[in-house]
Amino acid sequence: MSLPIVPLVYLALGGAYLIVLPALLFVYLKSRWYTARSIERVLMYFFVFLLFPGLLILSPFLNFRPQPRQS
16 A cells, blocks of 8 residues: 555645745844845845745744844
8 A cells, every 4th residue: 555645745845835934934034134135135025925825824933023223
């Protein structure tokens, strides 16, 4: 008896799209938000748009507060 591979692939891709990639994006945004250049910021906005459903799912659990600006 073999495992159905197609549902496992869908589960893996869905988990990556909804959990793993948005979590990595949250960490990257937290570290680079105040120091990003213009092209990097465009890429940040693109990935936020692309991974928006996963960011909505994770946002109640990964709520990073903004840090005060250092002058």
